[in-house]
Amino acid sequence: MNQASLHRLLSQKKGKNNKELFELRLATNLTLIQKLFFSLYPEEQHQKYFQKLLNLLPKLFEDRPEELKQQDLDRLKSGNWYQSEKIVGMQLYVEHFNKNLNGLQEKIPYFKKLGINFLHLMPITTRPKGENDGGYAVNNYLKVDKKYGSKEDLLSLTSAFRKNGIYLMLDFVVNHTSNEFSWAKKAMKGDKKYQGYYYTFEDFTIPEAFEKTLPEVFPETSPGNFTYVPEMKRWVMTVFNSYQWDLNYTNPEVFLEMFTNLVKLTDMGVDVVRFDALAFLWKKIGTVSQNLPEAHNLISLFRMCLQVVAPGTILLAEAIVAPTDIVKYFGEEEKRGNECEVAYNASLMALLWNSIATKKTQLLYKSLMHVPPKPKDCTWINYIRCHDDIGLGYENHLIQELGWNPEMHRKFLLDYYCQRLDWSPAMGMLFMYNPKTGDGRITGSAASLLGLEKAIITKNKALMKQSMAKIIMLHGITLAFGGIPLIYAGDEIGTLNDYSFKNDTSKKDDNRWVNRPMQDWDTISKLDDETLPQSKIFHALQKLIKTRKKHAVFADTNNLELYHTGNDHILSFERTRGGDGLLVICNFDENPQVIDSNWIKKLGYFSKGEPLDLVSGKKIGLNSGLLELMPYQMVWLLRKT
Numbered sequence: 001m002n003q004a005s006l007h008r009l010l011s012q013k014k015g016k017n018n019k020e021l022f023e024l025r026l027a028t029n030l031t032l033i034q035k036l037f038f039s040l041y042p043e044e045q046h047q048k049y050f051q052k053l054l055n056l057l058p059k060l061f062e063d064r065p066e067e068l069k070q071q072d073l074d075r076l077k078s079g080n081w082y083q084s085e086k087i088v089g090m091q092l093y094v095e096h097f098n099k100n101l102n103g104l105q106e107k108i109p110y111f112k113k114l115g116i117n118f119l120h121l122m123p124i125t126t127r128p129k130g131e132n133d134g135g136y137a138v139n140n141y142l143k144v145d146k147k148y149g150s151k152e153d154l155l156s157l158t159s160a161f162r163k164n165g166i167y168l169m170l171d172f173v174v175n176h177t178s179n180e181f182s183w184a185k186k187a188m189k190g191d192k193k194y195q196g197y198y199y200t201f202e203d204f205t206i207p208e209a210f211e212k213t214l215p216e217v218f219p220e221t222s223p224g225n226f227t228y229v230p231e232m233k234r235w236v237m238t239v240f241n242s243y244q245w246d247l248n249y250t251n252p253e254v255f256l257e258m259f260t261n262l263v264k265l266t267d268m269g270v271d272v273v274r275f276d277a278l279a280f281l282w283k284k285i286g287t288v289s290q291n292l293p294e295a296h297n298l299i300s301l302f303r304m305c306l307q308v309v310a311p312g313t314i315l316l317a318e319a320i321v322a323p324t325d326i327v328k329y330f331g332e333e334e335k336r337g338n339e340c341e342v343a344y345n346a347s348l349m350a351l352l353w354n355s356i357a358t359k360k361t362q363l364l365y366k367s368l369m370h371v372p373p374k375p376k377d378c379t380w381i382n383y384i385r386c387h388d389d390i391g392l393g394y395e396n397h398l399i400q401e402l403g404w405n406p407e408m409h410r411k412f413l414l415d416y417y418c419q420r421l422d423w424s425p426a427m428g429m430l431f432m433y434n435p436k437t438g439d440g441r442i443t444g445s446a447a448s449l450l451g452l453e454k455a456i457i458t459k460n461k462a463l464m465k466q467s468m469a470k471i472i473m474l475h476g477i478t479l480a481f482g483g484i485p486l487i488y489a490g491d492e493i494g495t496l497n498d499y500s501f502k503n504d505t506s507k508k509d510d511n512r513w514v515n516r517p518m519q520d521w522d523t524i525s526k527l528d529d530e531t532l533p534q535s536k537i538f539h540a541l542q543k544l545i546k547t548r549k550k551h552a553v554f555a556d557t558n559n560l561e562l563y564h565t566g567n568d569h570i571l572s573f574e575r576t577r578g579g580d581g582l583l584v585i586c587n588f589d590e591n592p593q594v595i596d597s598n599w600i601k602k603l604g605y606f607s608k609g610e611p612l613d614l615v616s617g618k619k620i621g622l623n624s625g626l627l628e629l630m631p632y633q634m635v636w637l638l639r640k641t
């Protein structure tokens with residue numbers, strides 16, 4: 001039983017007021033908090049900071065708005081809302097969607113029309129002018145950047161979201177600040193206290209020792225992991241861009257300040273906090289400084305403390321790391337279920353792209369079967385595209401087991417997606433190619449990567465049909481897989497690559513901007529014209545979302561089982577709840593494929609005659625005992641008791 005489950009039980013105690021329930025939560029988490037804190041900050045030197053933390057928690061609770069305290073209790077009582085089949089999300093850039101926060105609020109009816117009730121807004125806080133990594137270089141964790149509006153606008157938005165049953169996710173860029181953040185500015189002026197908030201060094205000796213094992217995140221644009229700052233006459237650790245300074249969490253004051261920022265962010269009505277780049281939170285010479293045990297303790301410490309103050313809010317792990325490392329962010333052993341409630345299913349995402357390029361699903365099966373099961377209170381964010389690149393983070397030994405050479409295989413994928421093969425329908429771009437290692441990543445919008453752009457340019461109707469089927473199938477998988485499906489804004493209407501970044505000096509070196517388009521309201525105004533490919537995609541997704549919300553079997557209760565069909569082009573999995581079942585079957589090939597249907601019958605899907613496919617609305621018929629799937633067809637079969 002994890003700590004959240006204990007809080008759920010405690011919240012049902014009769015006759016306790018809010019403050020008393022807070023005290024109970026603190027008492028319940030205290031042993032763990034203490035253990036985690038002293039594992040990072042040894043007791044001998046740091047007792048005073050632990051005392052500070054104990055003083056801070058009640059103060060932060062006191063400051064939490066009453067309405068949110070009530071909501072926290074309601075959520076505790078109602079269970080894991082984030083695992084519900086009723087939740088469907090969208091990720092968007094506020095300024096690309098509709099001007100600013102007020103503009104976004106005006107679009108609530110659009111979200112309702114599609115069935116969206118969970119929104120991830122890309123960073124909206126103040127950031128440096130010019131290059132700022134799309135706002136991931138943070139000047140202040142709580143101040144809304146003028147271009148989005150004001151704090152009042154944000155509060156009005158979160159209040160409107162609450163009224164409309166929309167959950168809000170915002171980023172907490174927990175690993176680094178910008179070089180314009182007040183702490184960085186003081187550090188630059190020579191203030192030793194704030195120099196200690198970052199990893200700063202007077203010469204390159206320690207950086208050099210770090211560099212021996214640190215990989216590079218942006219090797220093309222920001223090689224190395226340290227930047228010399230002449231104003232300060234010191235080197236500072238900058239794992240991402242040179243203007244993003246890594247916070248030094250070996251300093252307990254940094255933890256206390258960042259925890260305060262975190263709570264205040266949730267006090268504005270944020271339901272889910274996206275812990276950005278959290279794999280990087282702890283650094284140690286001689287290691288890659290990712291996924292270190294201390295980083296997990298630190299995240300769990302944030303979680304355990306936040307749970308005491310704001311138990312209705314949850315954490316999302318943005319850990320784009322190896323599949324077996326991602327699940328660790330749900331917590332292991334005594335931290336199991338006590339770290340992040342949600343994590344990006346980056347593995348599924350990358351594997352789906354692999355299956356599209358290879359038209360085969362073996363690596364998908366092998367990798368999914370290789371990942372240890374997640375704790376029952378945790379869930380995934382399932383997605384196919386986001387604002388970032390697609391990394392090819394597959395396990396080499398699994399690629400090898402298929403008889404493929406990992407390096408050659410990755411090269412093939414880069415060639416396939418980044419326009420190096422004439423026959424490939426994909427129109428992506430190569431991102432951060434590192435000639436030293438041969439590693440590279442892929443950018444591009446879902447629709448362009450899936451052939452829609454090429455189909456439109458070449459006026460190829462067959463390709464267009466194929467591309468739309470792929471788009472719908474991939475989204476359908478994220479809707480059915482279990483967890484929160486997250487549609488990247490624009491993908492619901494098949495938005496193509498946006499090449500305008502090439503003319504903007506602050507963006508031209510970062511081609512992730514090719515997949516950060518403006519929302520196309522002109523196309524959206526024509527959605528009633530069902531002949532347009534964009535309308536077809538929109539309406540297909542709208543229908544799938546509606547279907548998902550109707551059936552409790554879509555809720556994530558760790559109820560997923562993979563089925564091998566004997567056909568390497570097919571992906572099939574079943575979700576079950578009580579006696580009900582949902583069987584998903586997808587064909588990743590450009591040709592029709594058949595599978596044996598006996599096992600489907602054995603599972604009971606034909607017990608009441610030919611079953612209805614919820615995707616096409618047609619009954620499934622069998623030819624000579626075989627089930628036939630058209631190219632890129634996805635079937636959803638429902639079994640009801």
Ligand code: GLC
Pocket residue numbers: 133134136137173240276277318387388
């Ligand atoms: C995350 C964001 C990415 C950003 C990085 C550094 O990975 O998704 O866009 O560049 O963090 O903050």
